[in-house]
Each structure stands twice: as structure tokens, then as C-alpha cells.
Amino acid sequence: xxxxxxxxxVLLLGAGSLALGLTTxxxxxxxxxxxxxxxxxxxxxxxxxxxxxxxxxxxIAGHARFLLEHxxxxxxxxxxxxxxxxxxxxxxxxxxxYDRAKGxxxxxxxxxxRDVNAVGYxxxxxxxxARPKPDTPQPRVRLGxxxxxxxxxxxxxxxxxxxxxSLSGNAIEALNAGAAMGGFAHxxxxxxxxxxxxxxxxxLVMEVASGYFGCRTPEGRFDPDAFAERAQLDQVKAINIxxxxxxxxxLGGLLPGTKVNAEVAEARGVPxxxxxxxxxxxxxxxxxxxxxxxxxxxxxxSGGKPVGFKICIGSRxxxxxxxxxxxxxxxxxxxxxVDGSEGGTGAGPVEFEDHVGMPLTEALMxxxxxxxGVGLRHEVRIGASGKVATGxxxxxxxxxxxxxxxxxxxxxxxxxxxxxxxxxxNTCPVGVATQDPQRARALVVDDxxxxxxxxxxxxxxxARQIVASMGLDDFxxxxxRKLFRRVDPQVTRTYHDLYEWLEPEQLLTTPPExxxxxxxxxxxxxxxPASNSGPREDQPAMSRSNH
Numbered sequence: 001x002x003x004x005x006x007x008x009x010v011l012l013l014g015a016g017s018l019a020l021g022l023t024t025x026x027x028x029x030x031x032x033x034x035x036x037x038x039x040x041x042x043x044x045x046x047x048x049x050x051x052x053x054x055x056x057x058x059x060i061a062g063h064a065r066f067l068l069e070h071x072x073x074x075x076x077x078x079x080x081x082x083x084x085x086x087x088x089x090x091x092x093x094x095x096x097x098y099d100r101a102k103g104x105x106x107x108x109x110x111x112x113x114r115d116v117n118a119v120g121y122x123x124x125x126x127x128x129x130a131r132p133k134p135d136t137p138q139p140r141v142r143l144g145x146x147x148x149x150x151x152x153x154x155x156x157x158x159x160x161x162x163x164x165x166s167l168s169g170n171a172i173e174a175l176n177a178g179a180a181m182g183g184f185a186h187x188x189x190x191x192x193x194x195x196x197x198x199x200x201x202x203x204l205v206m207e208v209a210s211g212y213f214g215c216r217t218p219e220g221r222f223d224p225d226a227f228a229e230r231a232q233l234d235q236v237k238a239i240n241i242x243x244x245x246x247x248x249x250x251l252g253g254l255l256p257g258t259k260v261n262a263e264v265a266e267a268r269g270v271p272x273x274x275x276x277x278x279x280x281x282x283x284x285x286x287x288x289x290x291x292x293x294x295x296x297x298x299x300x301x302s303g304g305k306p307v308g309f310k311i312c313i314g315s316r317x318x319x320x321x322x323x324x325x326x327x328x329x330x331x332x333x334x335x336x337x338v339d340g341s342e343g344g345t346g347a348g349p350v351e352f353e354d355h356v357g358m359p360l361t362e363a364l365m366x367x368x369x370x371x372x373g374v375g376l377r378h379e380v381r382i383g384a385s386g387k388v389a390t391g392x393x394x395x396x397x398x399x400x401x402x403x404x405x406x407x408x409x410x411x412x413x414x415x416x417x418x419x420x421x422x423x424x425x426n427t428c429p430v431g432v433a434t435q436d437p438q439r440a441r442a443l444v445v446d447d448x449x450x451x452x453x454x455x456x457x458x459x460x461x462x463a464r465q466i467v468a469s470m471g472l473d474d475f476x477x478x479x480x481r482k483l484f485r486r487v488d489p490q491v492t493r494t495y496h497d498l499y500e501w502l503e504p505e506q507l508l509t510t511p512p513e514x515x516x517x518x519x520x521x522x523x524x525x526x527x528x529p530a531s532n533s534g535p536r537e538d539q540p541a542m543s544r545s546n547h
């Protein structure tokens with residue numbers, strides 16, 4: 001009865017206010033009366049609806065909870081969290097990207113806000129014989145093994161995979177125009193090459209995913225002629241086969257037909273308005289040997305350009321099976337991009353984002369060691385993707401085994417992303433992750449392209465300054481001994497001492513105990529284990545040494 005009484009009182013307030021408005025001819029009472037009557041209507045609906053228990057018990061007032069719940073992320077981000085505790089990226093990191101994108105140096109007064117005694121804190125050691133930062137052009141990494149006839153020299157920091165469709169056309173143009181200004185690479189994402197990718201002429205890494213967008217038959221299978229036509233464009237410098245993505249490994253994707261407008265349909269090679277599905281696995285290969293053959297086929301179709309694949313590591317045995325297939329065929333990818341489970345996505349199930357896939361640190365060291373152990377590390381370049389945003393991120397990933405890095409969300413920050421985390425709703429407030437033309441117009445390409453260029457340049461220069469402060473002349477001199485990690489409040493260890501590192505071709509002769517079972521179970525002609533002993537658990541990515 002109390003709930004009904006509250007609604008009736010609001011109704012009476014509205015009626016009384018309207019009556020006063022009529023008798024006194026004061027507009028204030030009319031407004032109050034109409035508002036109260038509207039609330040009364042809401043209240044009566046709340047009493048009879050069956051969807052929300054809270055408004056059924058607390059008519060009108062219960063809506064305040066939904067309002068507060070809606071604005072909670074903004075309140076948390078702007079007023080509650082500290083500079084160093086926000087997720088996925090903390091305020092300090094976002095501000096650093098924003099400053100560098102605007103042409104500033106990203107300096108901080110008074111000292112670090114990080115707890116340098118916290119377990120897990122990482123740092124590099126400077127040298128008393130520090131060098132000045134070199135004035136030479138940015139260093140490059142050569143992609144291209146012995147079977148590649150058109151190698152590509154990739155930058156240390158590049159734009160990671162983000163599709164047109166997930167990002168607006170203006171966002172894609174700003175990223176590519178910035179890449180063109182700075183001479184770094186721009187991965188197209190699985191949505192393939194759109195007119196927004198080609199307008200400004202920046203170097204492209206063409207991604208080929210399980211849906212084969214941009215190079216597919218009407219049935220969704222791989223179309224070699226369509227692939228060759230796009231892959232042989234001068235702007236395309238390398239081909240990246242997406243096997244799995246860090247934020248949602250083992251999942252495919254679905255693009256609703258309502259989002260497949262004329263531009264998206266043209267880029268993806270599908271009919272307008274058709275719902276398109278990316279299966280969780282590639283139809284073109286089902287064994288490690290078939291994957292290696294597919295890589296060689298794409299290299300030939302592209303005219304000899306570098307071909308690699310992107311993978312979030314799950315089973316160690318499966319990756320070692322790919323290594324055995326490389327040895328058997330005498331052919332290897334030109335590069336492998338390791339995507340950590342902390343990587344980003346436009347939308348993914350929370351359970352997959354939080355609990356599926358191997359984090360980048362463990363995965364990167366595992367892939368590096370596996371290639372060293374089979375004697376192929378000198379042929380295959382390794383890229384690191386997953387929360388790379390600052391100069392120290394680049395340095396740390398190279399210490400752990402990478403040759404170059406890819407960044408997606410930090411590049412989004414550079415063009416205005418505010419981490420609103422509404423990428424999947426088509427309501428991005430800054431026009432980055434939306435297909436709404438009214439929202440996308442907020443992103444001005446001619447302004448944001450300079451921010452992409454400046455962010456990449458200053459971040460790589462920061463990494464170069466760090467390397468120089470360590471007394472080193474080049475990134476090639478970075479190794480696990482240069483990176484320290486606090487393992488308890490009193491003890492720090494280098495990555496060299498914390499983890500086991502394989503010797504060249506060690507897996508071919510005397511596999512270490514922690515690798516022996518996975519190596520023995522890996523076979524080149526199947527992703528299944530060699531034995532039929534039933535389910536098994538893979539070993540952790542890296543095991544602690546006795547140091």
C-alpha cells in the first residue's frame with residue numbers, strides 16, 4: 001500500500017500544481033505539474049510491470065539506481081581511481097599517450113607514483129656509461145626469410161589489427177595517414193582493405209582471418225584470385241594470417257547484416273545487408289603441415305611478400321607441432337605476431353577476456369624459446385601485441401624475445417579514444433569505434449593524423465633514450481639479463497635468472513625436462529597429441545629455474 005500511496009501523492013502533486021498554474025497563470029506551476037504527472041505515469045507502470053523487481057518495489061525512486069549504475073564507469077574513472085590503478089589502461093598511461101600525441105614529451109613532476117617495492121614491479125638498469133640518444137632514423141626490423149623476395153623493413157612500433165567496421169572510416173584514415181607520415185605499418189584487421197585504408201598511402205599489413213574477408217568466395221572459402229589482386233597492391237607490404245586473437249582466442253565472429261553497409265560490404269567482399277560469420281578455425285588448413293603450406297601459398301600469390309601469422313598461445317604442444325611442420329617442409333613464416341590474452345577487442349565474452357589464453361609475457365618467451373630450440377629463430381621475426389603503449393613497453397618486450405611491437409588501443413588513444421568502453425554499442429562518444437556518421441564526424445582526420453605520427457615517433461624515441469641510458473648502442477643488445485622483476489619485497493631477479501632459456505637446436509638434441517613431454521607429443525601432421533592416452537594438461541609456458 002505504501003508504494004501505491006507514493007505514486008498517488010505524486011499524481012496529486014501534479015494535479016495540484018496544474019490547478020495553481022491555471023489560477024495564478026504562473027508557468028512554474030505548469031512545469032512542476034506536468035513533470036509530476038509524467039512521474040506518476042511512470043510510477044503506475046512500475047507497479048504493474050514484471051521485468052524489474054527494484055522498480056516494482058520502489059516505483060519512481062528505483063530508477064535512480066539505474067541512472068547511477070549507468071554513470072558509474074565515468075564516476076569511477078574521473079573521480080575514484082588513482083593515476084596508476086585503472087584498467088585496462090591506467091590514467092598515467094593514457095595521459096602519457098595523449099601528451100605525446102599532442103607533441104608533448106609526457107613528463108611527470110615530483111617522482112613516480114608506482115610502488116617500486118610491490119611484487120611484480122619491473123625495471124631496467126641504467127649504466128654509468130650511458131650514451132646520448134642517437135639522431136639517426138628510427139631502427140627497422142627486416143621481415144623476410146629465405147623464401148621471401150620482397151622483404152619489408154618494419155618499424156619498432158606499428159598500428160595493430162583493427163578492422164574498418166569496428167572502427168569508423170575517419171579513424172582508419174587517421175591511423176593510416178599517421179602511418180604514412182611516420183613510415184610505420186598499419187594492420188588492416190580481418191575486415192580487409194577498405195577505401196579508407198588506401199586513401200593516404202600508408203604501409204599496410206593485410207590480415208587474412210578465417211572469414212577470408214576481401215578474398216573469399218560466395219560460400220566463404222578462400223579465393224586465391226581475389227587475394228592475389230589485393231595482396232599485390234604496392235601499398236600492401238606483408239600478409240598476416242590471423243589464427244587467434246588475444247582477447248577472445250578460440251572464437252570466431254559475427255557481423256550482423258544491419259552493420260554491413262555498402263562500404264563494409266565492398267571491403268569484405270560480401271553482399272550488402274548480409275550477416276557474415278568468421279568461423280573459429282580456418283577452413284583452408286587443419287594440420288600444422290597444411291598451415292605451413294598455406295603460408296607458402298600466400299607468399300607465392302602475393303608475389304613474394306613476407307607472410308606470417310598472429311596467434312594467442314594456448315597449447316604449447318600445438319605450437320611445437322607447427323615448429324616440427326616448419327622443419328619437415330623446410331619452410332617457415334617470415335614473422336609471428338604473439339598476441340597476449342590481455343589484448344583488446346571491440347566486443348568479447350568476459351570469461352574469454354579474463355580467463356582464456358596465455359598472457360603476453362609467458363607467450364612471448366615461449367615462442368622465442370621454441371624457435372631457438374628448433375634452430376629457426378634467425379629466420380622468423382617475432383612481433384609482440386598486447387597493451388604496448390610506452391617506450392618501456394617496447395624495451396621490455398624486446399628483452400623478453402620480441403623484435404618489434406604492435407599497438408591498437410594506444411593508437412586509439414592517440415586519435416581521441418577516452419576508454420569509454422562502449423565500442424560494441426555504436427555510440428562511441430569521440431567517433432573512433434562507431435559507424436554512426438554523426439558521431440564519426442567528431443574525428444577530424446587532418447588533425448588526428450598528426451597525433452598518430454607524433455605518438456609513434458615520441459614513443460619510439462623514448463625507447464631509444466632508455467636503451468641509450470642502459471649504455472647500449474642498439475636494441476639488438478637487449479636480452480633477458482637487462483630486465484629485472486621483483487619477486488618478493490626483498491628480492492629482485494633478472495628474467496635470465498627467473499626463467500629457463502633454450503640453446504640453439506636444443507629441442508632437436510636434448511629437450512629440457514620441462515619441454516620433453518610437449519615436444520614428444522607434438523607431431524607435424526596433426527594438432528592432436530601423438531599418444532592416445534587421453535586428456536592431458538600442458539606444462540606452464542615457462543618454468544622457474546633453480547637459480
